[in-house]
Structures are given as structure tokens and as C-alpha cells.
Amino acid sequence: xxxxxxxxxxxxxxxxxxxxxxxxxxxxGSIERIGSTDAISTYKTDSHxxxxxxxxxxxxxxxxxxxxxxxxxxxxxxxTTDDIDAIGHRVVHGGSDYTKTTLVTExxxxxxxxxxxxxxxxxPANLEGILMSxxxxxxxxxxxxxxxxxxxxxxxxxxxxxxxNELYEQKGIQAYGFHGTSHKYVSEKANEYLNKExxxxxxxxxxxxxxxTAIQDGKSIDHSMGFAPSNGLVMGTRSGDIDHSLxxxxxxxxGYTLDEVKEHxxxxxxxxxxxxxxxxxxxxxxxxxxxxxxxxxxEMNAYRIKKYIGAYTAVMNGxxxxxxxxxxxxxxxxxxxxxxxxxxxxxxxxxxxKNDLRSSTIREINTNNSKVKILVxxxxxxxxxxxxxxxxxx
Ligand code: AMP
Numbered sequence: 001x002x003x004x005x006x007x008x009x010x011x012x013x014x015x016x017x018x019x020x021x022x023x024x025x026x027x028x029g030s031i032e033r034i035g036s037t038d039a040i041s042t043y044k045t046d047s048h049x050x051x052x053x054x055x056x057x058x059x060x061x062x063x064x065x066x067x068x069x070x071x072x073x074x075x076x077x078x079x080t081t082d083d084i085d086a087i088g089h090r091v092v093h094g095g096s097d098y099t100k101t102t103l104v105t106e107x108x109x110x111x112x113x114x115x116x117x118x119x120x121x122x123x124p125a126n127l128e129g130i131l132m133s134x135x136x137x138x139x140x141x142x143x144x145x146x147x148x149x150x151x152x153x154x155x156x157x158x159x160x161x162x163x164x165n166e167l168y169e170q171k172g173i174q175a176y177g178f179h180g181t182s183h184k185y186v187s188e189k190a191n192e193y194l195n196k197e198x199x200x201x202x203x204x205x206x207x208x209x210x211x212x213t214a215i216q217d218g219k220s221i222d223h224s225m226g227f228a229p230s231n232g233l234v235m236g237t238r239s240g241d242i243d244h245s246l247x248x249x250x251x252x253x254x255g256y257t258l259d260e261v262k263e264h265x266x267x268x269x270x271x272x273x274x275x276x277x278x279x280x281x282x283x284x285x286x287x288x289x290x291x292x293x294x295x296x297x298x299e300m301n302a303y304r305i306k307k308y309i310g311a312y313t314a315v316m317n318g319x320x321x322x323x324x325x326x327x328x329x330x331x332x333x334x335x336x337x338x339x340x341x342x343x344x345x346x347x348x349x350x351x352x353x354k355n356d357l358r359s360s361t362i363r364e365i366n367t368n369n370s371k372v373k374i375l376v377x378x379x380x381x382x383x384x385x386x387x388x389x390x391x392x393x394x
Contacts, residue, residue, distance in 0.1 A: 005382040007090040008129030010121045013062045016382040020390040031062040048075040063132040086141040088385040092122035094146025101388040104142035145385045150184040151177025153219040175226035179205045183213045185384040186325045186377040200316040207326035208236040214312035234301045236278045239269035302338035321373035347371035
């Protein structure tokens with residue numbers, strides 16, 4: 001079965017075509033900076049690798065570009081759009097109605113639209129991707145995999161906010177949780193690796209967005225992001241945890257509009273707000289030259305992660321393993337070292353030489369006498385989506 005995975009972001013589309021169940025990657029690529037005259041299109045197969053800069057006005061034009069690459073007489077991998085059997089769309093917010101992979105229906109599309117105010121950077125782009133691919137890949141089964149789905153197992157005491165009951169019961173205000181596809185994928189890999197039943201895991205997804213999940217017996221039981229993907233850890237441009245009073249103070253006393261506050265907290269905060277850099281590679285390079293803002297930002301980032309590890313260890317009454325994943329988690333030995341420093345009370349002991357090694361597969365970076373395993377596990381959201389789509393259709 002040929003399954004195309006489409007992950008539409010606010011200004012990008014990432015895609016991967018997989019043959020299932022073998023999980024062979026037929027091609028993969030992305031279009032970044034959609035809406036600009038210098039959008040970057042990448043496309044990779046076993047025999048071709050191309051990167052080009054074009055004007056790509058919108059998501060429709062982006063998907064058309066991807067389709068023409070897939071069908072290209074020289075570099076292409078399919079003969080007609082009918083060669084795609086199914087499309088798996090990553091959708092960020094599925095609310096509480098969708099806790100499983102679902103076939104796209106008119107009702108599902110309406111719901112994704114309705115949930116857009118809760119994930120304004122993501123859900124509208126996800127819906128656009130679905131609408132476009134329905135037009136282009138007419139024969140393919142269109143499926144959605146929600147980032148919130150894995151967290152549907154969070155108990156009420158973890159997902160409910162201490163605000164008036166009617167806001168939860170009638171308005172759906174609760175923590176939903178995000179990055180579910182990634183947390184599910186890496187925690188399943190960890191369980192296979194540990195070969196143990198009833199595990200207690202802490203999965204730390206550190207990419208542009210960052211989140212941390214407590215996973216007991218394979219189920220998400222608590223998670224750092226909440227109602228929207230903004231709570232919790234310090235991210236590239238998002239603040240993570242704040243005292244909500246500062247929103248009122250910024251509006252009532254400092255004179256910001258609500259839109260400006262939203263813009264500040266979502267797009268101008270996090271590592272960018274602290275350092276003027278968004279990419280952790282730049283921040284690490286600056287820190288090594290003695291830039292004190294960058295050094296402090298790295299310390300704040302690791303400090304926040306440590307606090308969540310402590311909290312989740314307490315709620316699970318112990319841990320078997322912590323998992324680092326995504327761009328920063330997989331690649332930044334410095335961030336892992338800052339997070340794991342002085343954690344011997346929790347029996348978390350990092351082996352510095354193992355931490356410095358690189359590998360594209362699962363690896364253990366704790367010392368031999370560390371009771372808690374520290375695992376680096378490359379995430380693969382596309383494969384997880386393809387697996388879920390295949391399982392539903394086979
Ligand atoms: P993701 O959202 O998972 O693609 O992660 C993207 C982020 O990972 C980038 O913005 C960088 O901050 C970070 N990243 C990627 N490679 C490295 C690296 N070698 N060292 C440190 N951070 C990295």
C-alpha cells in the first residue's frame with residue numbers, strides 16, 4: 001500500500017511517501033516558506049536529491065509542486081495520482097472527540113475548522129492540506145491522525161484546570177496535549193528496547209515546539225502542553241509556563257492589545273525572546289563565545305525540563321527511563337547534559353562520553369550504575385502516521 005504522509009504547517013508542507021507494511025521510504029521532502037518568492041522545495045528518492053527555490057504562493061501551489069515532483073517523468077515515483085492508496089494527514093488539534101486515527105468526512109473537516117482558534121498556527125493549514133489533496137488524489141483514502149489523540153488517556157485530575165466546572169463540562173476547556181504521535185512512537189520504541197512490562201517513562205520532545213509527557217504502562221498520564229500548544233517548556237518562540245496575570249497586566253496597565261500579547265507569547269518569546277536567536281545551534285555557538293544571554297537561556301530551558309522530570313517522577317512514583325527526542329533532544333548533547341546534571345537523587349546518571357556520540361538509531365547514554373535509563377530515540381512521526389493509517393485500512 002502506498003501511503004503519502006502530509007504534514008502541513010503554517011508556512012510549510014513536509015511529506016513522505018511510504019510503502020506499507022515494509023515501511024520503505026519511496027520519497028520524502030518539504031516545502032518551506034510557503035507564501036514567499038523564495039520558498040524552498042526539497043525532494044529525495046533513492047536516486048535523486050533536489051533542492052530548488054521557487055515562488056510558492058500558497059498551500060495549494062505547494063501541493064501541486066509536490067504532486068508534479070511525484071509524477072516527474074525523470075525523478076518521479078508514481079505514474080498517476082491514482083497510485084497513492086491513502087493519505088495520512090497530521091492534524092494538531094482534534095479536541096476530545098477524536099482520540100483515534102479517523103477517515104476524513106465532512107463532519108471531521110468541520111470539527112478541524114471549529115478547533116482552529118485553539119491551534120491557530122496549525123489547524124487551518126492542516127485543513128487546507130486535506131482539502132487540496134482531496135482534489136488532487138481523488139482515489140486515495142484521506143485519513144487524519146491527531147496530535148492530541150495519544151493524550152486521550154490522561155486522567156481527569158491531570159487534564160482538568162481548577163476553574164469553574166461549567167468551563168470544562170460545557171465549553172471543553174481542559175488540557176488536551178500535543179506531539180502525541182511523537183511521544184507514542186518513541187515510548188513504544190523505548191518499551192521494546194527495555195523489554196519490560198508496566199514501564200514508567202518520561203518522554204521529552206525538544207524541537208521547535210517542546211513538550212514532555214509522563215507515560216505509564218504505555219499510556220499518557222500527564223503532559224506539559226495544555227489547552228493549546230503553548231504551555232510547559234521553553235520553546236523556540238513560545239514562552240511555555242507563565243503566570244496568566246501577566247496577560248492582564250500587559251493589557252490593562254502596559255496598554256498592549258490582546259493580539260499583541262498573543263504575538264509576544266507565541267512568536268517573540270521562548271529562546272528567541274531571551275537571546276534574539278531561535279535555532280538552538282546558534283544559541284549554543286553564541287554561548288560558547290561567552291554570550292551571557294545565551295548561557296542563561298540554555299540554563300532556563302534545562303531548569304524547566306528538570307522541574308517537569310521531578311514532577312512526573314513524583315506522580316508516577318518512580319521512573320524506568322527518560323527519552324530525549326526531536327531536533328534538539330536528538331542532537332544537542334549540551335542540552336541533555338544540562339538537563340541530566342545533578343540528578344543522582346533520582347538515579348539519573350549521564351555518561352558524558354556516550355552522550356557525545358552520534359547515531360541515527362536508539363541509544364542508551366546513562367552510566368552502567370544509573371538505575372534510570374537515559375535514551376536518545378529519533379522520532380519518526382511520518383512512520384507512526386503511516387502505521388496507524390495502514391492498521392486502519394488493511
Ligand atoms: P524539529 O522541530 O524537531 O525539526 O527541531 C528543530 C530544531 O532542532 C531547530 O530549530 C534547532 O533548534 C534544533 N537542532 C537541530 N539540529 C541541532 C543540533 N545539531 N544541535 C542543536 N540543536 C539542533
